[in-house]
Amino acid sequence: MKKNTLVKLLCLALVCMLVLPMVVACGGGAPAKMWTVTLDPNGGELPEGTEDEFEVADEEKIGRLPVPTRLGYKFLGWYDIEDTSMREEITRKFEVDDDYDLIAQWEPEGTIINIEFNATSGELDKTLLNGKTYLQMLAGTMIGDVIDELPEVTREGYEFRGWKIGSTTGEDVGMTTKFTTDVTLYVNWYAIPTCLDGSFIHDWGVWKDATDATCTAPGQRVQACSVCGQNKYMDDEGKPALGHKYPNGGAYSITVINKDIKGLRTCSVCGDDDLHNYKQITYASCDMPVVEGNWWAGGFTDAAFFDGDLAPSKSTKGDGAVKVTLNVKSGGSVYVDAVFVAGKGAANFELNITYADGTSEFLGNGTFGSDNEQYGNINLYTVGKEIRKLEFSILYPAQGTDFLGEIGFLVEQE
Secondary structure, eight states, X not given: OOHHHHHHHHHHHHHHHHHHHHHIIIIISOOOOEEEEEEEOTTSBOOTTOOSEEEEETTOBOOOOOOOBOTTEEEEEEEETTOTTOXXXXXXXXXXXXXXXXXXXXXXXXXXXXXXXXXTTSEEOOGGGTTOSEEEEETTSBGGGTOSSOOOEEOTTEEEEEEEESSTTSOBOOTTOBOSSOEEEEEEEEEOOOBTTTTBOOOBOOOEESOSOSSOOTTOEEEEBXXXXXXXXXXXXXXXXXXXXXXXXXXXXXXXXXXXXXXXEEOTTTOOEEEEEEEEEEEEEEEEEEETTTEEOOEEESOTTEESOOSOEEOXXXXXXXXXXXXXXXXXXXXXXXXXXXXXXXOEEEEEEEETTSOEEEEEEEEOBOSSSSOSEEEEEEEEEEEEEEEEEEESOOTTOEEEEEEEEEEEEO
């Protein structure tokens, strides 16, 4: 090898020894290790636009962490999800040397209550409720503190007229309404009049002053259908109004007409009766033949509404007396307008009811007819509350006959 070539190779090696460390020091080496940090708000919500996962370089500080929010709770900080004893809060100076799952810790600040929206056969718009049928809020606050407006409900043939507390006839709900406990809200429906039997669409004329009718208030206007002649009315605030004047806020009383259960109200001005049909839901039917002298066998069937053994048990009311206890499923309750008892067979009965608040009431007693009809009598009892349990007792049955009957409820005017 020539002397000049050897010198050149030695010089090149020397340059590499001097420059390579400088290249590495200037970032030309392998990239730093990156770790993933995941945030679990644990029932709360991260600030809008905040990602629940991000990366941090090895042994770098984690930096400022977001502050989540949760209704009724105070945020205590972020903790390693594996640190079940919460010994060390993860703050911005924490150095990351591995993947970490962080979980938010909370402390209760008040009582959280649930406001359930019962659509009552309609379709609830859940947009304002984040896809749920209920709203959570702090006890003692106004509903307007949580949402900007109340959700609406749609139903074919009906007009939505707001929410009621506890039942379809309860108090109105507004944005300033305060709640202190869990509550269910029900829809206030208005049945839109149909033209004839529904075969035609109303052909409404122009609005006129309601001077041609005796059952309107001052300032009301009337609009007539040219097909069926039916009128509809509007009050002085531009809201739909009834032409007739009915007492008790237009509520129906429940009555039996020709063995059909009806809602009845009478106009206080002209005396005309207004009848409404009820949706009659029969929750239990009964067939109990007499066996072994005074003992009745059988029991209730088709009792999808009730829990437990529906067979009768002996009662202390006398020989042959039996009692059946019907409990609403899952320990719940249901709002009903009335309870009816219908039956055939020479026997007396008693009916006791337990309400959702735990109070009990003796509704009354009655007698079944012994004629050849399926049901000799219909015994009707107004309730207007949420019920939890019924106790049905049959007293002094006639020997050699069977008792046939039903217990049912009236709900939701049609």
